[in-house]
Amino acid sequence: MRAARRRPFAVSAVLAIAAASSIVVARASEARSAATCLGASSVVRLSGTHRTEVRYPSPANETTFDGRSATFLAYPYQSLYPFSVGKKSAPSRTCVVGGLVIGQQPRSLTWDQMKDAYDGDGLRVAGSERTSVDGLRVDNVEDGVAPRGTEDRYPKDGDGLVMRNLYFTYIRDDCVENDDIAGGVISDSLFDGCYTGVSERPGSGNPQLDHPAPRGEKLLLDHVLLRLQAMPGPRDTRDRTVLGHGQLFKWSPVANSLVVRHSVFLVEKAPNSSSYFPFPRGTVTEDVTIVWLGSGDFGWAVPRGTTVTSDRSVWDRARAIWLTRHGCPSFTSCSRLYAPAPIPSRTRSAGPPSLSPTLLPSMSRSEIASAAGAPPATDSLPRLPLAVAILALVVSVGLLAMVKGSNRMATAAVERAARTERPGS
DSSP: OHHHHHHHHHHHHHHHHHHHHHHHHHHHHTSOOHHHHHTSSOEEEEEEEEOSOEEESSOOTTOEEEEEEEEEOOTTTTOSOSEEEOSSOOOBSOEEEEEEEEOOSOTTOOHHHHHHHOOOEEEEEEOSBOOEEESOEEESSSEEEEEEOSTTOSSOOOBSEEEESOEEEEEEEEEEEOTTOOOEEEEEEEEEEEEEEEEOOOOTTOGGGGSOOOTTOEEEEEEEEEEEOOEESOTTTOOTTSEEOOOSEEOOTTSOEEEEEEEEEEEOSOOSOOTTOSSOTTOEEEEEEEEEOSSSSOOSOOOTTEEEEOOHHHHHHHHHHHHHHTTOSBTTBOTTSSSOOOOOOOOTTOOOOOOOGGGSOOOOHHHHTSOOOOOOOOOOOOOHHHHHHHHHHHHHHHHHHHHHHHHHHHHHHHHHHHHHHSTTO
């Protein structure tokens, strides 16, 4: 009976942890949609081709940067940060909508050459809370996007981050460099070629290493497609004839808890480092598929909710659906990037969709020279707080049912023991 009495306390603790872990997601859901951002009172509209750095070091709170008609070509020869928002200040509720960033350096450089000479970001955006990045496209840079908190503040702020409808290709290191450890959501995005997926590992000597993420703070990946692409000269080889890539998640002891839902990851080879591969310890996954194209069997354990397959068509099908929903016949032309068609119900047994070959694009040099337009956006942010509330309710009911069942079993056991010990029984 002692153990049975302890179970209600365990349930209370679990529910308290679940409630705490939903805080960051709830705050992230308050970030403004693309449509709301573009209708704000303070909107900076960018257009044309920018061959020098575009920088806004001290923007006001609730400012939107509309880059839907802008192309940024300054990386890496004119600037390692072709498009940056915030630094001297880290405003709240900043929005960046759109933007096409294309690196100009040779694609044959090794990882070490890129790191030594061109360690920059497609977009660097600093915000104190509820930053939103929507519909950004980045190709051939060191790191795709780098959200940052307030400069010289530790522990860092910047929670409530939302990044959605991102389309990145040939990112030479981290597709998302979240090294200030902001809690939030990455959703409905295609990372079609990363050396490393998501980083939450501050550099050596960074004071952030002394400030672990608060208990319950998490980073959620929801409907994310991410391909680890084997690239010339993986780290420390300095040999461009050798192809390789890093990990899905470059993690650290100070990183957020990780939750991954309804996502597909393609892994071309065994990673250059596997310290946190495929997921950091404690990661919660639901309806996640790893497509393994490396040699031999997939030799790493995966959490409940993740399956592994060697069927390349799983990735190709998911990618084609994403491109169709976002209206992207090519990397530089996406007609519905900020207002995609609804996400279809996922069924593992479903056959490949009937799609035109033009919806499976690759980037050409002629496309690099062209700029992309985009239509007005609409509100497409999922209602996360409702989903979180429903999930918490289901978990609570299930746990309470388990407790009641355990109590009934314990009571029956005590009664049997009593009958056994009763004289004459």
